[in-house]
Amino acid sequence: MIYTITLNPSIDYIVEVDELKLGDLNRMKRDLKLPGGKGINVSRILNRLDAPNTALGFVGGFSGQYIEDKLHAEHISTDFVHVADDTRINVKLKHGEETEINGQGPNISTEEADALVAKLSQLHKEDVVVLSGSVPPSLGANFYDRLIEVCKQTGAEFVIDTTGPALLKALADRPLLVKPNHHELAELFSVVIASREDIITYGRKLLELGAQHVLISMAGDGALLITPEEVYHANVPKGTVKNSVGAGDSMIAGFTGTLVSTHDPLEAFRTGVASGSATAFSDDLATREKIEELRPQVTIVTL
Numbered sequence: 001m002i003y004t005i006t007l008n009p010s011i012d013y014i015v016e017v018d019e020l021k022l023g024d025l026n027r028m029k030r031d032l033k034l035p036g037g038k039g040i041n042v043s044r045i046l047n048r049l050d051a052p053n054t055a056l057g058f059v060g061g062f063s064g065q066y067i068e069d070k071l072h073a074e075h076i077s078t079d080f081v082h083v084a085d086d087t088r089i090n091v092k093l094k095h096g097e098e099t100e101i102n103g104q105g106p107n108i109s110t111e112e113a114d115a116l117v118a119k120l121s122q123l124h125k126e127d128v129v130v131l132s133g134s135v136p137p138s139l140g141a142n143f144y145d146r147l148i149e150v151c152k153q154t155g156a157e158f159v160i161d162t163t164g165p166a167l168l169k170a171l172a173d174r175p176l177l178v179k180p181n182h183h184e185l186a187e188l189f190s191v192v193i194a195s196r197e198d199i200i201t202y203g204r205k206l207l208e209l210g211a212q213h214v215l216i217s218m219a220g221d222g223a224l225l226i227t228p229e230e231v232y233h234a235n236v237p238k239g240t241v242k243n244s245v246g247a248g249d250s251m252i253a254g255f256t257g258t259l260v261s262t263h264d265p266l267e268a269f270r271t272g273v274a275s276g277s278a279t280a281f282s283d284d285l286a287t288r289e290k291i292e293e294l295r296p297q298v299t300i301v302t303l
């Protein structure tokens with residue numbers, strides 16, 4: 001079973017205006033509320049791909065209830081810790097460009113944090129845990145370390161989608177997958193990345209430091225899969241970008257769900273890229289039909 005952990009879920013409030021006039025009254029052309037947070041997005045795509053999974057994390061208040069209701073309406077299994085504070089609402093502003101304003105997240109008490117750790121400690125070595133997204137400030141910057149330690153004790157594999165020192169630190173514990181985009185890769189090693197060769201050099205470092213599979217996403221420029229044996233490049237299918245929020249999460253879901261069921265990294269790569277692009281070409285996250293439609297358009301070459 002795959003478990004996703006979203007420490008900081010959100011209602012994603014997507015707001016579209018023709019033109020953003022700062023310091024003036026703007027009227028929305030369109031708006032949309034979606035259950036969000038990186039792990040929750042992973043769960044929604046896994047569910048659409050028929051990959052059994054349970055969403056864990058913290059939800060609270062009316063906004064947390066909204067997220068749970070939406071997930072249950074999609075028949076997604078959840079086992080959240082309920083917290084006293086409200087889950088955040090993240091604003092995704094579309095005005096020709098995409099501007100995001102994400103909340104800090106609710107206060108999480110020590111007891112609430114311990115309750116999540118207790119749930120995680122019930123997992124088994126056959127399980128895979130996807131740790132995704134920001135950590136509410138009240139949990140402290142090292143909370144992922146604690147969760148990874150529990151994964152190690154249970155023998156469960158883990159995927160981690162975070163940035164900076166937390167990602168670097170997690171590598172020594174052999175994550176099944178890491179997926180920085182090329183900008184995050186450059187920031188991680190405090191370097192300027194100027195070419196595909198640079199991306200491969202620093203992607204390989206993630207393997208050397210412990211990752212089992214490294215995906216580097218490059219938005220519309222395709223993606224790289226780096227394994228100890230080979231480096232592969234995938235193109236992205238053609239389409240019109242509608243909403244790239246969650247494209248990276250969809251890629252992680254497509255890769256992880258397929259790897260768990262087939263143990264075939266290249267099939268996983270293909271489904272991951274198709275899932276990411278299918279989300280980028282949709283208002284909400286990708287549907288299964290859209291992912292299936294795009295899969296044959298993904299060409300993978302060995303570099």
Ligand SMILES: Nc1ncnc2c1ncn2[C@@H]1O[C@H](COP(=O)(O)OP(=O)(O)OP(=O)(O)O)[C@@H](O)[C@H]1O
Binds near residue numbers: 246
């Ligand atoms: N403009 C695009 N055209 C086609 N596919 C795209 C585009 N943007 C994203 N994708 C798909 O989604 C995948 C992940 O996108 P990206 O590299 O933007 O990840 P990310 O930065 O983690 O995304 P985000 O934070 O927006 O969820 C890409 O590898 C690709 O398959």
Ligand SMILES: O=P(O)(O)OC[C@@]1(O)O[C@H](CO)[C@@H](O)[C@@H]1O
Binds near residue numbers: 036038134247248
């Ligand atoms: O603030 P974080 O946790 O880094 O990111 C949260 C978030 O921007 O990520 C998802 C898209 O990847 C959205 O659903 C959500 O709003």
